[in-house]
Amino acid sequence: MSVASRSSDIPIQGDASYRPDQIRFARRAWWQPNAALAADFYNARYARNGVDLALGDALATVRSSAHFLAGPDGVYQSFAANTLARITAVGAYIGRQVTNKCTNYNANPTSTAGVTKYGTGSVLSIVDDQAALAAAGLQNIATSGKVYKLDNSAATSEGGVMFSGSAGNVNKHTASVYMRTVGGTACVAINSSIANAFDTYAAYSRVAVTGTPVDTGRGAQIKVAAGGTAYFILNQLEENTFTTPPIATAGAAATRYASDVQAASMGWFNAAGLASGGAALIVPNYASVGHGVSRTLFELSDGTANNLVRAHVDASDKPALVIVAGGVTQIDTALSAAVALGRKPLAFGWGAGGGYVVDRAGNVAGFSAITLPGGLSMLRLGSSVAGNYLNAKLEQIHICGAIQQADGQTWAVTA
């Protein structure tokens, strides 16, 4: 029997009906049509030009420190250095470098060193609180089960603690702590006037406040109202307007380095013809907005700022596409609508004839003919050559050949 006359459900090369793309997409097309590189962090699936592959073969991560990330059950998991912080049903967290400026033992304390009590009648101690920590998903960070306790139940005035480690500058900082209270209220502060409202916390909750330290020597603080008791752990002082995942300290400030996530190779890029234009379908998931800085979704570049295609939300949280060719900005176009919290599917298209940015709600920003950048040889996910990071979770991204604007919007609605 000749190959041409063989009957089969699976057409083979040489058959008149042989259409490999149709077969591929009909049977197992979790990636989007035309996808040259697809990463579905939410479902742990990765592919390049229609071939499934392992995460490590698709993307390379550089980060010289461990990283904690909470799973869908709220339990924090630990990721080793140079390992992407990714969890199924959550996505990947890609963030900038952050230092926890507190210098006490904020996880697994064995003494109260670095924690200074104030207030008459309050008692500071280390106690076991393993069950409550586990209920809050903190057992993989606070592995000893030990926490700080400030008992202010017998006092007639406010008490509290100061954590060692100061802001060091007067840029905006966020102080946070995991805390639960018994018999009274408490709050977190940046010593000492920047504080959130006193409240009760039946279970460990991350309590945070953001503000500008009045001088460089200010640090994180907890205040406990008279009659109350607070249990607390994982205090953090970071130079941010938002909280990031916990950073454990052990008697000194500790840094979680930036996550540099790049395509492990770039041969697929030219093979797919993307040098002459393309599209990107992306699902970021924002836990906070209003950062006031650009937050990169992806960037294709020649390794410099002179030739690049960058999708990001700008300093006003508006999804935008920037294209620079030969050092000249060709387009910097943003939607009129800013992203809010949660999953925000976005589609971007670009080519010499123009392109678009579109979101799920149908907001569109278009542009006309431009000069395309040359020499694109690097794909970063969640960061840019200028050092602007996503600081959020990325659920999935598909770098594709050309996709019409209407199809991009259809995808955004259904993603």
Add this chain to the structure above:
Amino acid sequence: MSAINTYLIRATSPEELHAALVAASVGKARAFAWDADRFDDARVRLPYPETAPGAADPETGAATEVPTGIWLCEVVLVNEEDATLAAMQG
């Protein structure tokens, strides 16, 4: 288990630290610093002021810290050693 090598670099300013790391990057596959002010923030802790114990906080009595005038940064390498950085450590 990864081997973590930390190199603490000291200088009198962030600019001096940047220049030192640019120089240390010559011939390396991945630079520690480049352009006017960019550091490899995936491996280099951004410059920060060295501090020493200061006067007690007037409100709480807690210890405070004051800058010494020296700036620090740390280069942290995973499963990698760098003789140039080792020689630069003060």
